[in-house]
Amino acid sequence: MYAFDIERPTTLAEAVKHMAASEENQALGGGQTLIPTLKQRLASPEKLISLTGIDEIRGICEDDAGRICIGAATTHAEVAAGATAYPALAALAGNIGDPAVRNRGTIGGSLANNDPSACYPAAALGSGATIVTDKREIPADDYFEGMFATALEEGEIITEVKFPVPQKAAYMKFEQPASRFALVGVFVAKYADGVRVAVTGASEEGVFRWSEAEAALASDFSAGAVEGLSLSGDGMISDLHGSGDYRAHLVGVMTKRAVAAAG
Structure with missing residues (x-):
């Protein structure tokens, strides 16, 4: 693994500031994909910006339109336990990986990485979800652009995902x-x-x-x-x-x- 520094901001504004400081900086969610990538020396960021300590992008709620809104730093285990208004989504989250993965991995990290075999991309696209970032809102139909490729711009951070609840x-x-x-x-x-x-x-x-x-x-x-x-x-x-x-x-x-x- 290459040497790198790490920042642990407690607000979204701090995280955005750190990301903007260098194109070599990279956001870190639960690290379930990024850390193995670093171990294999397939990535070499100067600094990792951890998002897991930012309370404002964590948690589950319902908006005025009846959508289930999930903060990007919410773990798979938290989605499984808390997204009860959308049972199919909760069940999907509860079957990702093993308990260690579910208690560390985050929905925002999964969608930002867009692994071709990950589960959350199917839920987001299948639900017609909206991916919210620090800059804009992106419909799922416009977000996924190919294997490991998304519409995210350099330094853009996912903050929330809004899921319309189906019949x-x-x-x-x-x-x-x-x-x-x-x-x-x-x-x-x-x-x-x-x-x-x-x-x-x-x-x-x-x-x-x-x-x-x-x-x-x-x-x-x-x-x-x-x-x-x-x-x-x-x-x-x-x-x-x-x-x-x-x-x-x-x-x-x-x-x-x-x-x-x-x-």
Whole structure:
């Protein structure tokens, strides 16, 4: 691991100031991805700006629009226990990693990193969530830009995520046993104006919406509605855990399971 300094601000204003001081500074949430990256010498920031001590970006509440608003520094364990008004989201958080990961990792850190196999990107995109930063609000449809790529600008800090609560929703993932990352995960949410289906763990481009399944489920929200639908293995992740074709097949399987669980 490279040598680096660390700052532990207690206010968002302090964190923004530290981030603006140098392009080499990097925000640190729970560190569940960044610390292993540093250990492998794949990143070498001059200074880490820890966000976990900033109370104003931690916690769960409901806004006037009925959305569940979760501070970026809120841990997975806290989401699992506190997001009871959105059961599918709470269940997703409760099945991330192991207890150590859930008690350290944060929702903001996960979304900022946008790992192609992480669970929260599927929840955010599948819910049509809004990612709030210290500068602006970004709809989930505009936020995810590819594997490990997001719309965040240099030094921009996620402060909150706003989730519209659907009529029905569920998340199903086929786990990689060692890491508990999603080999394929599918988040399905039914709203009054339509259905959203977000897939993680499968594509080389990261999380994506399966529009064909959304159209079918909007007409008939049942597992049978996606029978016969399929995705190509082209562009899907292919590694020692499974081929692109295998992952494409799993997308259909997990979608049907998620719809059945939601219904």
